[in-house]
Every structure is written in structure tokens, then in C-alpha cells.
Amino acid sequence: MTDYERGLAQFTEMVGEDRIEALLARFRAVCPDFETEVVSVVGGRIWTRPGLDLKTRSLCSICTLAALGRVNALKLNFQMAINNGATPEEIFEALFQVAVYAGFPAMWDALVMLEDVLGEGLRSSG
Numbered sequence: 001m002t003d004y005e006r007g008l009a010q011f012t013e014m015v016g017e018d019r020i021e022a023l024l025a026r027f028r029a030v031c032p033d034f035e036t037e038v039v040s041v042v043g044g045r046i047w048t049r050p051g052l053d054l055k056t057r058s059l060c061s062i063c064t065l066a067a068l069g070r071v072n073a074l075k076l077n078f079q080m081a082i083n084n085g086a087t088p089e090e091i092f093e094a095l096f097q098v099a100v101y102a103g104f105p106a107m108w109d110a111l112v113m114l115e116d117v118l119g120e121g122l123r124s125s126g
Contacts, residue, residue, distance in 0.1 A: 007043025
């Protein structure tokens with residue numbers, strides 16, 4: 001199995017069958033090679049490494065993205081974290097780590113994004 005195939009399977013598991021094609025289209029919209037690299041490297045080589053479960057990887061990713069203010073990736077990673085088994089309470093606790101090390105404004109921005117993601121989840125399931 002290639003890195004791309006492994007990554008595609010991993011991202012499909014984390015975002016869901018119903019959302020994978022839209023995500024891939026977003027990745028390739030401006031630069032098709034971006035999609036290939038993200039799926040191969042991020043999904044196929046990093047997210048599939050042994051040593052951490054997907055929920056822990058998601059919480060680590062959320063903290064890093066929130067601290068860096070990377071809103072597009074943060075929204076996606078909130079969605080994936082929930083799909084990977086993280087509860088809102090666990091995400092809140094992870095974001096308190098961001099507040100301590102990157103500042104309370106970084107946590108606040110992340111909470112606003114999380115509110116949107118949680119609202120979308122409620123709307124799509126109701």
C-alpha cells in the first residue's frame with residue numbers, strides 16, 4: 001500500500017465517507033499537488049505512525065494549530081478529533097494548555113471555532 005493509499009484510508013476514517021471527497025477537493029482546489037502531499041505525508045506517514053492513538057494525536061494537533069492560529073486546519077482537526085473519540089470536555093482541557101503557553105486569546109479564538117464545529121454537528125444530526 002502506498003503512502004497516498006494509507007493516507008486516504010486514514011483521512012476517510014477521520015472525516016467520514018460522506019465528507020472525504022469535499023475535503024480532497026478543497027486541498028486540490030488551487031494546487032493539485034497540495035492534496036497529494038497532504039494525503040501522502042500527513043495522512044499516510046504521520047497519522048498512521050504507531051505510538052499514539054488517534055484521539056491523542058487529534059488533541060496534540062488541536063493545541064498546536066490553536067497556538068499558531070491556523071483556523072482552516074483547526075476547524076478540520078476539531079471535526080476529526082470528535083470523530084476520533086475526543087469529547088468536548090477533553091478538547092476544552094486541551095485548550096486550557098494552549099491558554100497557558102500561547103495565551104488566553106488563542107484559546108478564545110479556538111473556542112469560537114469549536115462552537116461553530118459543535119453547532120454544525122448538532123445541525124447535521126438533527
